[in-house]
Amino acid sequence: MDTKDPSLDRRWTPPRVADEEVDKIDPLQLWHTVWRRKLSILSLVLVVTMLTTLVVLSITPIYRAIATLLIEQRSAKVVSIEQVYGLEGSGQEYLQTQFQLLRSRSLAERVVRELELTTHPEFDPLQQPEPLVNIKGLLGHLSFLNALSITLPEHLEEEAAPTEAQRFDQVTRAFMERINVEPERRTQLARIQVDMADARMATRAANALARGYIESQLEASMEMSMTATNWMNSRLGELRDKLKDAEDRLQAYREQENLVDVQGVATVTANELSLTGDRMIDARRQRAEAESQYRQVQSMRSGGWEKLATVPAVLGHPLIQQFKADEARARAKVEELSKRYGPRHPNMESARTELQAATASLRGQVEQIVAGIERNYQLAIANESSLRASFDANKAQIQDISRKEFRLRELQREVDTNRALYDTFMSRLKETAATSDLETANARVVDEATVPATPVKPRKALIVGIAGLLALFVGIGLALLLEALNNTFKSTEDVETKLNLPVLGILPLVKGRAERARIARLFQANTDKGFAESMRTVRTSLVLADMSEPHKRIVVTSSIPGEGKSSVSSNLAYALAQVGETVLLLDADMRRPMLAKNFELPVGTPGLANLIAGNARLEDCIRHLDGVDLISAGTVPPDPLELLSSPRFAALLDTLSARYSRIIIDSPPTQAVSDPVVLGTLADALIYVIKSESTPTPLAVKGVGQLLQHNAPVTGVVLNHVDIKKAQKYGYRYGGYYDYYGYSTQKA
Incomplete structure (x- = not known):
């Protein structure tokens, strides 16, 4: 007979919560979580506050002395020595440099020496109080260290006393850690702060720092003046030597080159070169003219003197024209007489003789003029060559003079430069010597430090308040973290949300160390009213779940051992028997049977295993227990x-x-x-028992899933071992009926 609901024939998956519900944070739930652990949180806050108070009260108070210093930028001086060193500052960089000087080690060492802080109790470990816990002494009393041959670390052994230099260095570094310089915004004021346990010494130290800074600036300025003066003296000697050497080289060069006035010599030579150039141009022109006449003559020389007489240069000569006129007259006379006389006539002979004489004279004059043209040509060439040589000589002379002038000017410039530099340094040196006593400090004390009346630290109330507040936050964080890590079922809402199953009822935690037999009969004994009423609620939920068809075979299981399923089974059997039903309690847990122990049956009592194996009769295995029949597991x-x-x-x-x-x-x-899977397939209903605040959620989800995947009729969940008082104190609710009736009855 199959009485299972066909709707259960499906694969079960745990309910999925919508993304917006996962991301949603319930402030009320967070408040309940914090409220449940309020005592632990308040205890943590109280302990931390008390410890912080003790620690703060044991801290030595620190006083702060403040001296205000005005730092002025250096004004323009007659001589700026800082220009030599590049120390002339202006603006924010200069002020920042001065602030760093106030924090410098040299200034701290100056104050340490002045106030003799190396012997002050605050810096002398020999005068400081003993520590609250002497680690070395404590370890020395542990005899087992000696028994085990354990030696102490080297740093716990007594250290050698530091030298004077080391002691001074330690005190200086410790004092520097107590100094703070705070510039006032948009001003040239600096606040020198010194924090010490000794208020008067802190005041003296702050004032000493201010005075020491001013004195150190004056000393540094004087030292720079002396250093600059010495450097300028040495530099002046070098410049004097350089000037003397430059002047000697200039004079030696003048004597070597026999220079008196280079500028005048260069001017005369330039004029000569200009005149020679003009003459060379005329000579070149004359040579060209003579060369032209010479070449005309040479071209006509092969034609005799008659051809030469036709050359323009010859023909244009006045004597040639005169001789040619005489020849023409003689020739005309001969021609005229030849018409009247015969060749031998004396007049003809006389006329021919005159003609010959005129022709000879013309010829001689032509040859003489041609020879003159040739001589003029040679003279023109010679003249041009001579002028060119003179021009080249003048040009070379001018170039040589230019080179000497350039060298002379170079030497003169070197002399002038050295003389100007020497004169500048000489003037600066005299001015420095004249104004060296005009140095003034660039700072002054505006407000001297006064003895502070109240300490600046520790700020006890603030520290205790912050510690308490941090402890409160840490406590709340730990509470929320523990709540998040507590992945168990704490309420009916957890069960219904995580398993998607109805809760048949909750069973309260039985206080005290009750025996198994008493717990198994707790409903029947009716000594715990709350438990009995809770069991009736489970019975009612189970009966109402099978109105259409009664559930005869009811399997009770859980995720892991120790969740109370056997106690739930026995008490449910008594609850059902109370309403007049015939009930059989069957122990099918043959691996770890508990019902025989709970009801104190004799060892060897036959049971279910014997019935199935056929080794016993049914009547021999049934035990009657106050209205409920029991069949134990029998022989395992x-x-x-x-x-x-x-x-x-x-x-x-x-x-x-x-x-x-x-x-x-x-x-x-x-x-x-x-x-349980096999038993679930044969059952009409299955009750899953979960132990409150104990059963891990993944185990329950896995167990229910396995049952439903094999079509087990999981009817609902019973939440067992619920601490009602604790749950109500922590804000959990399990339904109005039990909260009012069950708990009220239990209290009554």
Whole structure:
């Protein structure tokens, strides 16, 4: 007979919460979480506050002395020595430099020496109080260290006393850590702060720092003046030597080159070169003219003197024209006489003689003029060559004079430069010597430090308040963290949300160390009113769940052992028997049977294993216990799952179902074995027991999922071992009915 609901034939998955619900933070839930652990949080805050108060009260108070200093930028001086060193500052960089000088080690050493801080109790470890815990002495009394031959670390052994230099260095570094310089914004004021346990010494130290800074600036200025003066003297000697050397080289060069006035010599030579150039141009022109006449003559020389007489240069000569006129007259006379006389006539001969004489004279004059042209040409060439040589000589002379002038000017410039530099340094040196006593300090004390009346630290109230506030935050954070890490079921809402199953009821935690037999009969004994009422609620929920068809075979299981499933099974059996039903309590947990122990049955009592194996009769295995019949597990078999899976077990259940109206089956846990799955397939209903604030959620989800995936009829969940007082104090609610009736009855 299959009485299972077909709707259960599906795969079960745990409920999924919408993304917006996951991201949503419930402030009320957070408040309940914090409120549940309020005592722990307040205890943490109280302890931390008390410890902080003790620590703060044990801290030595520190006083702060403040001296105000005005730092002025250096004004323009007659001589700026800082220009030599590049120390002339202006603006914010200059002020920042002065602030760093106030924090310098040299100034701190000056104050340490002046105030003799090396002997002050605050810096002398020999005069300081003993520590609250002497680690070395404590370890020295541990005798087992000596027994185990354990030696102390070297840093715990007594150290050698520091030298005077080391002691001074330690005090200086410690004093520098107590100095602070704070510039006032948009001003030239600096606040020198010294923090010490000795208020008067802090005041003296702050004033000493201010005075020491001013004195150190004056000393540094005087030292720079002396250094600059010495340097300028040495530099002046070098410049004097350079000037003397330059002047000697200039004079030696003048004497070597016999220079008196280079500028005048260069001017005369330039004029001569200009005149020679003009003459050379005329000579070149004359030579060209003579060369032209000469070449005309040479071209006509082969034609005799008659051709030469036709050359323009010859023909244009006045004598040639005169001789040619005489020849023409003589020739005309001969021609005229030849018409009247014969060739031998004396007049003809006389005329021919005159003609010959005129021709000879013309010829002689032509040859003489041609010879003159040739001589003029040679003279023109010679003249031009002579002028060119003179011009080249003048040009070379001018170039030589220019080179000498350039060298002379170079030497003169070197002399002038050295003389100007020497004169400048001489003037600066005299001015420095004249104004060296005009140095003034660039700072002055505006407000001297006064003895502080109240300490600046520790700020006890603030420290204690911050510590308490941090402790409160840490406590709240730890509470929320523990709540997040507590992945168990704490309320019915957790069960319904995480398992998507109804809660049949909750069973309160039984206080005290109750015996198993008493817990198994707790409902029947009716000594705990709250537990009895809770059990009736479970019974009612189970009965109402099977109105259409009664659930006869009811399996009770859990995730892991120790969650109270056996106690729930026995008390549920008594609750059902109270309403007049015939109930059989069957122990199917044959691996760790508990019902026989709970009801104190004798060892060897036959039970379920014996019935299935056929080694005992049914009547011999049934025990009658105050209205409830019980069949224990019997002799534990080597393979219980094989027996529960056999047809004989199914037939036995059919037989028992015909005899009893309810069969409560105590099943093994789901995470231990597979027996609950087999029993679930034969059951009409299955109750899953979860131990409050103990059962991990993943185990319950896995166990319920395994049952539903094999079509087990999981009816609901019973939340067991609920601490009602603690839950209500922590803000958990389990339904108005039990909160009002169950808990009120329990208190009554």
